[in-house]
Amino acid sequence: MCTYVTVREPIEGSAKGPNGTWQHVSDVTVYFDHPVHTMADHTLNIDLANPAQGPAARVAIELTADSARRLIGAIQSALASAPLDLAAVE
Template identity: 60%
Template sequence: MCTYATEKIEVTGSGKGADGWFSVDRATVYFDHPVHAPAEHTLNIDFLNPEKGPSARVAVELTAASARELVQAIEKALASAPPELRE
C-alpha cells in the first residue's frame, strides 16, 4: 500500500554523484515501493539541487528498521558534538 505521504524540506549540504560533488538544497523523504532495494517498502530519501538538473541527486532506499537505526545514529552523533557546533 502506498501512503503518498511525502515530506519536503530545505537543507544545506553537499552530495556526491557520478560527476563529483555538488551542493544540495532540498531533501524529499517518503515511504513507498523502492526502485532498487530488495524490500517491499522502504523509506526513500532524495537529496537534490533541482537547479543543477536531474544528475544533481543522491537517492537512498532504506528498510524501516535501517531508517530507524539511522535516525538514532544521527541523534547520537549530533549530541556528541559541542553545542556551539550544532547551530
C-alpha cells in the same frame, strides 16, 4: 502500497553523487514507498537533490524501516556528541 506521503525540507550541504562528483544540495525529499533498487516491498526513501541542476542532480537512498530508524539514532547520537556551540540550532 502507494503511500503518496511525501515530506520535503530545504537543506544546506553537499552530497557526492553521479559520476563521483560532489554537488551542492538544497532540498531533501523523504517518503515511505516503493524502492527502485532495494529488495523490499517498501522502504524509507531519501532524495538529496539540487533541483536547479536538473533531475539527475540527486543522491538517492532507500533504507528498510529498521535501517532508517538506526540512521536516525546514529544522526542524533553524532549531533548530541558535538559541542553545543558547534552544532547549535540555527
